[in-house]
Amino acid sequence: MAKIAYILLCHKNPQAIIQQAERLTAAGDYMAIHFDRRADPQDFHTIRTALAGNPNVTFAHKRVKCGWGEWSLVQGTLNAVQAAIDAFPDATHFYMLSGDCMAIKTAEFAHRFLDGNDADFIESFDFFESDWIKTGIKEDRLIYRHLVNERRHKWLFYAALGLQRRLGLRRAIPTDIQVQIGSQWWCLRRRTIEWILEFTRRRPDVMQFFRTSWIPDETFFQTLVRHLVPETEIQARTLTFLMFSDYGLPVTFYNDHYDLLLAQDFLFARKISPEAEELKARLGRLYAERQVGFQISNEGQNLFRFLTGRGRVGRRFTMRVWEAESTLGRDRELMIVVCKKWHVAKRLAAHLGLLTSVPAIEYLFDEENAALPDLGGLQNSLAKRTRHRRALMRMLYDYFDTDRLIVCMDSRNLELLQDFFSDRSITRILEVECLFSDADLIGHARRLGLAGEQTGKETLQQLLPTLRNDIIHESDLINDAGFSDLCRISERDPPETNALKLAEFLTIPHDVALELATTEQLFAD
Known part of the structure; x- marks a missing residue:
């Protein structure tokens, strides 16, 4: 037998x-x-x-x-x-x-x-x-x-x-x-x-x-x-x-x-x-x-082929996958790095990939050409990613065969943050607070299309206070939203202080967090 x-x-x-x-x-x-x-x-x-x-x-x-x-x-x-x-x-x-x-x-x-x-x-x-x-x-x-x-x-x-x-x-x-x-x-x-x-x-x-x-x-x-x-x-x-x-x-x-x-x-x-x-x-x-x-x-x-085929030709009798899969999963962890300076968050994410086994995805809801795997077309446009955000995240968890995922987002995405926090998954936010020089703000204005190479200095000087206040306002909205798991590291703080917050956010040993916090030129432009 x-x-x-x-x-x-x-x-x-x-x-x-x-x-x-x-x-x-x-x-x-x-x-x-x-x-x-x-x-x-x-x-x-x-x-x-x-x-x-x-x-x-x-x-x-x-x-x-x-x-x-x-x-x-x-x-x-x-x-x-x-x-x-x-x-x-x-x-x-x-x-x-x-x-x-x-x-x-x-x-x-x-x-x-x-x-x-x-x-x-x-x-x-x-x-x-x-x-x-x-x-x-x-x-x-x-x-x-x-x-x-x-x-x-x-x-x-x-x-x-x-x-x-x-x-x-x-x-x-x-x-x-x-x-x-x-x-x-x-x-x-x-x-x-x-x-x-x-x-x-x-x-x-x-x-x-x-x-x-x-x-x-x-x-x-x-x-x-x-x-x-x-x-x-x-x-x-x-x-x-x-x-x-x-x-x-x-x-x-x-x-x-x-x-x-x-x-x-x-x-x-x-x-x-x-x-x-x-x-x-x-x-x-x-x-x-x-x-x-x-x-x-x-x-x-x-x-399975029949039912999914009905969906493709518009004769389905049940919800599509991105409508039915309304939760990321109770035991999954989503760690969101929020930072207005995208290059700083990307630098942090790159070092996270070296020091931990947690996959990190850069600005998938902000950057049209974000590096994403082929998910059957769902990843092709910002509009589609945002509209079917939870389905996209579930596919990423499955693609990387993991229960822990890090994503980078711009601080303007308060609605997305609130939506993910309302899920049954374990969701945490790390806000990376950076200092902004006038040159930083001018570059930000050009990325937003508010200024071009030929924009005069006087116009830029009038625009800078508004941009600076806008960044502060976005941070205040995140702080006032009442998120239960919100950590913040700051360019102003010493690495030891930031390491404590990184260890809490990532649930990693303090020595690994300190290595992250002391990343060479982490906040550099």
């Missing part, structure tokens, strides 16, 4: 991870956990302590700091797989999961299904011939070396790629492998896992190739399985039900999707909303039940 060792990659929500491990192992299966070393050490301690007495749970012997698109995700998976191989000699199958996955069938059904299908389940399609990649770079993922994280260091990532293109630094793909691509959610037999681990030890050339490719979690296992396993023993599909919206983001399931999920021809589903408590409770109970019948209709993908 099949015995499943679940390979869980996770980085947050320790209580949810504990519950997931207890549910899946209660039916006699196993779990090997890799918890991101970049995450809160206290969360990992909580998980280790809670599961210490469970003999069916083990942990990766070595934890790595994971980043989206990096080799670290594959290395973390390999570390957890090796731990499972060592700890569970009778495990017959190894099933890749994330913290957002939940079983949509019983353990009894899953074991019977795997016993009746002697195959590896993994999406595995030819990298160059298939149309699996819909947008973005394709061949460049492989033929150039990628050494920095695209999401944390976007400018550097594309600068390095452009330099390699200009210098002709293409590299060859190992000649004896045919690169494949597919979903990272797979279920592999023990023999296949053992072959993969042995391959990693004897083929350092292939390992080095994938280590410096981009998004290798979509190509590494997919390629090796095709290389090592007869084609007749591979089913090119995932056993985890997931759908993607037109924006390329995973569709999230809620309480009213229970019957829909059970009807799909899959063993697990991803992503379950953290707020879908009733759905999680029902699915949690389901896994341990026995003699449950399932009516497989498998209409999920077609139904």
Whole structure:
């Protein structure tokens, strides 16, 4: 009979991870956990302590700091797989999961299904011939070396790629492998896992190739399985039900999707909303039940395409995503840096990216050409971003796979600040108070279109007091709005004072905050 060792990659929500491990192992299966070393050490301690007495749970012997698109995700998976191989000699199958996955069938059904299908389940399609990649770079993922994280260091990532293109630094793909691509959610037999681990030890050339490719979690296992396993023993599909919206983001399931999920021809589903408590409770109970019948209709993908298609042609009978998704999420943190001098806030945001793992977005509601990822067109104009602000923010949280986000805003955006503070999310404001010289105000007037290069000195002198009072007035309005979490750092204050406010705003150690506060020429023009 099949015995499943679940390979869980996770980085947050320790209580949810504990519950997931207890549910899946209660039916006699196993779990090997890799918890991101970049995450809160206290969360990992909580998980280790809670599961210490469970003999069916083990942990990766070595934890790595994971980043989206990096080799670290594959290395973390390999570390957890090796731990499972060592700890569970009778495990017959190894099933890749994330913290957002939940079983949509019983353990009894899953074991019977795997016993009746002697195959590896993994999406595995030819990298160059298939149309699996819909947008973005394709061949460049492989033929150039990628050494920095695209999401944390976007400018550097594309600068390095452009330099390699200009210098002709293409590299060859190992000649004896045919690169494949597919979903990272797979279920592999023990023999296949053992072959993969042995391959990693004897083929350092292939390992080095994938280590410096981009998004290798979509190509590494997919390629090796095709290389090592007869084609007749591979089913090119995932056993985890997931759908993607037109924006390329995973569709999230809620309480009213229970019957829909059970009807799909899959063993697990991803992503379950953290707020879908009733759905999680029902699915949690389901896994341990026995003699449950399932009516497989498998209409999920077609139904989703139909309903979203009605929306596109104006015949929808429900709200659009940006109208329905009216909250950012109860457990998400939005940290807003408010500053009239945009270059100062951008400088602060750049250093935040270096010292913390929290993504920072610069003036997305103020600057038409703000650096934003492709969100299906919603990011294309200021008007659209502002009108659908909460949907935009939800997509950014999902894109960066984070619950904490920093955005920069101009102090004139009081209405936006009030709207975000009315949400259920955790919202904080840091106002950066700068000194304004006459030259600063003249530059500000020109950006606003109130003055040009030929505007006379007398006109400018008459305008300056009004501009200065306007900036002060905007700050007063923010101060008088009664925001519960409002911090302020000032160019006038010493770094030690500003560090205390930065530590409070970002919930970071004081030494990190002090390093931020002492950033060289932080307030310089």
